[in-house]
Amino acid sequence: MKEKLVVSSSPHIRHLDTTSGIMLDVIIALIPATAYSFFIFGLSAAAVVCTSVLSAVICEFLWNLILKKPQSVGDFSAIVTGLILGLNLPPKTPLYVAAIGSLVAIIVVKQMFGGLGFNFVNPAIGARIVLLVSFPTAMASMSSYLEPITKVSVDTVTGATPLMLYGKEAAPSIKELFFGMTSGAIGETSAFLLLVGGVYLVLRKVISPIIPLSFIGTVALMTYLFSFSLNETLYFTLSGGLILGAVFMATDYVTSPASKIGKLIFGIGCGLLTFVIRKWGNLPEGVSYSIILMNILSPQIEKINLKKPFGLKEVKSNE
Amino acid sequence: MNKNLKIFTNGIITENPTLRLVLGTCPTLAVTTSAKNGIGMGLAATVVLVCSNAVISLLRKVIPDKVRIPAFITIIAGFVSVVQMFVKAFAPSIDKSLGIFLPLIVVNCIILARAEMFASKNSLVPSVLDGLGMGIGFTCTLTLMGIIRELLGAGTIGAGFFDKCIDMANHLTPMVIFLLPPGGFFVFGMLVALSNAIAKKNGKKTVDRIGCENCPSRAVCDRANCENEEVAVNE
Numbered sequence: 001m002k003e004k005l006v007v008s009s010s011p012h013i014r015h016l017d018t019t020s021g022i023m024l025d026v027i028i029a030l031i032p033a034t035a036y037s038f039f040i041f042g043l044s045a046a047a048v049v050c051t052s053v054l055s056a057v058i059c060e061f062l063w064n065l066i067l068k069k070p071q072s073v074g075d076f077s078a079i080v081t082g083l084i085l086g087l088n089l090p091p092k093t094p095l096y097v098a099a100i101g102s103l104v105a106i107i108v109v110k111q112m113f114g115g116l117g118f119n120f121v122n123p124a125i126g127a128r129i130v131l132l133v134s135f136p137t138a139m140a141s142m143s144s145y146l147e148p149i150t151k152v153s154v155d156t157v158t159g160a161t162p163l164m165l166y167g168k169e170a171a172p173s174i175k176e177l178f179f180g181m182t183s184g185a186i187g188e189t190s191a192f193l194l195l196v197g198g199v200y201l202v203l204r205k206v207i208s209p210i211i212p213l214s215f216i217g218t219v220a221l222m223t224y225l226f227s228f229s230l231n232e233t234l235y236f237t238l239s240g241g242l243i244l245g246a247v248f249m250a251t252d253y254v255t256s257p258a259s260k261i262g263k264l265i266f267g268i269g270c271g272l273l274t275f276v277i278r279k280w281g282n283l284p285e286g287v288s289y290s291i292i293l294m295n296i297l298s299p300q301i302e303k304i305n306l307k308k309p310f311g312l313k314e315v316k317s318n319e
Numbered sequence: 320m321n322k323n324l325k326i327f328t329n330g331i332i333t334e335n336p337t338l339r340l341v342l343g344t345c346p347t348l349a350v351t352t353s354a355k356n357g358i359g360m361g362l363a364a365t366v367v368l369v370c371s372n373a374v375i376s377l378l379r380k381v382i383p384d385k386v387r388i389p390a391f392i393t394i395i396a397g398f399v400s401v402v403q404m405f406v407k408a409f410a411p412s413i414d415k416s417l418g419i420f421l422p423l424i425v426v427n428c429i430i431l432a433r434a435e436m437f438a439s440k441n442s443l444v445p446s447v448l449d450g451l452g453m454g455i456g457f458t459c460t461l462t463l464m465g466i467i468r469e470l471l472g473a474g475t476i477g478a479g480f481f482d483k484c485i486d487m488a489n490h491l492t493p494m495v496i497f498l499l500p501p502g503g504f505f506v507f508g509m510l511v512a513l514s515n516a517i518a519k520k521n522g523k524k525t526v527d528r529i530g531c532e533n534c535p536s537r538a539v540c541d542r543a544n545c546e547n548e549e550v551a552v553n554e
Contacts, residue, residue: 133496135494
């Protein structure tokens with residue numbers, strides 16, 4: 001016995017994952033889609049994303065500074081929140097709207113409820129919905145969306161998102177949707193690059209594939225059952241914020257269930273709600289509302305499949 | 320006289336009905352979409368509060384304890400009907416914007432709470448002063464909330480109140496969410512947090528849980544069932 005025996009309480013084996021490591025992986029996974037969106041939508045998109053990221057970081061920094069809390073900017077979570085929020089905005093969003101969004105996400109949704117790990121809904125989605133309700137002209141009108149640079153030479157042409165266009169002549173083809181040559185929110189257009197990011201996160205074991213697969217699968221299945229057209233199914237699966245939401249927002253650790261069955265219920269619930277809102281609601285897009293509703297439900301989902309502690313039944317039978 | 324003055328100022332700051340007693344939150348959240356609505360609602364409730372406090376305090380020895388709540392409600396409802404008719408006749412625009420919340424003053428818990436806690440135990444003058452103080456406190460909070468929500472949500476100050484209201488909507492886009500229920504809850508929460516911070520600074524109890532323990536009116540309220548309710552909440 002040459003080695004010293006160390007006596008300590010459990011846990012004895014710790015995983016090397018850290019918050020900043022996981023957040024860095026999410027940022028890496030979003031880089032392709034972000035870079036591509038800068039390319040197709042031009043400077044205005046880059047300005048919106050930079051504003052939202054910067055103001056998210058500044059808000060986090062100032063909050064901790066003013067309230068004399070340990071500085072949490074270094075865990076990159078504010079950058080991720082700002083980045084995802086920025087990718088959810090239309091390319092021509094006024095910059096102050098993007099900044100207000102970051103303020104709502106970081107201060108109101110996250111820090112006021114206790115900071116990272118205590119937010120009751122995903123901060124980026126909460127902020128997006130606040131902006132959507134507050135600034136309908138800036139967030140949802142045709143004038144705030146741009147046609148991609150691959151289609152027109154001048155980047156000031158505005159255009160409707162594919163969800164508004166289905167069945168009309170101007171509707172993009174499935175291929176254009178898959179590779180992101182359509183208008184839409186900054187980061188939602190290229191299904192291909194978002195899926196690449198998603199696969200990276202799954203391979204790095206940052207996210208589990210259950211939520212994205214069940215979410216997207218449910219939307220696809222429901223669309224098919226109601227249309228019996230493969231084309232329409234693909235169209236509605238690839239357009240809108242579905243893939244961005246399913247891969248990067250619904251999988252947020254804090255606001256989604258931890259168990260496998262819980263994740264499955266969460267994903268299917270998101271999918272059903274998205275489909276219902278898209279099909280019968282008067283909103284153009286249902287992804288963020290469905291995720292926020294399931295976020296609120298996730299403690300209840302966790303409750304229905306709580307694991308029984310080992311030996312609990314025996315204790316009961318003894319009584 | 321000094322005592323009466325204290326009863327009067329009590330309702331405005333130390334026992335502000337909405338921010339310190341957290342009573343009457345329903346009209347507070349629902350009607351404060353503009354300063355004008357806030358003032359209208361506050362004044363209507365004040366008139367009812369003063370009149371009902373006066374009558375209940377005069378009848379306090381006649382009303383049997385077992386049926387006091389129905390009796391109070393009947394008296395309050397009478398005054399609400401009077402106020403409603405007055406508002407309909409002289410300020411139809413306020414009547415329109417307050418809608419159902421004007422007749423609902425009948426079940427406003429500030430009025431019932433003051434009847435139960437104060438007017439039914441005190442003589443006429445203190446009861447009237449208490450009603451007036453509480454009513455002014457209620458009006459002030461509602462107006463403040465109305466001003467904040469109107470400014471942030473519609474970009475105007477005192478629209479419909481002054482002939483030339485200040486309109487900022489041309490320079491900045493207002494955030495419509497402040498006119499909607501979530502904005503109301505947000506502004507209300509912020510104001511309660513602010514009043515809590517001030518209370519803490521002055522060494523007073525903060526409102527962080529609704530219950531007899533933290534109720535600023537605990538000193539006046541001596542109902543025995545109060546303690547029992549508190550136990551029930553804890554269980």
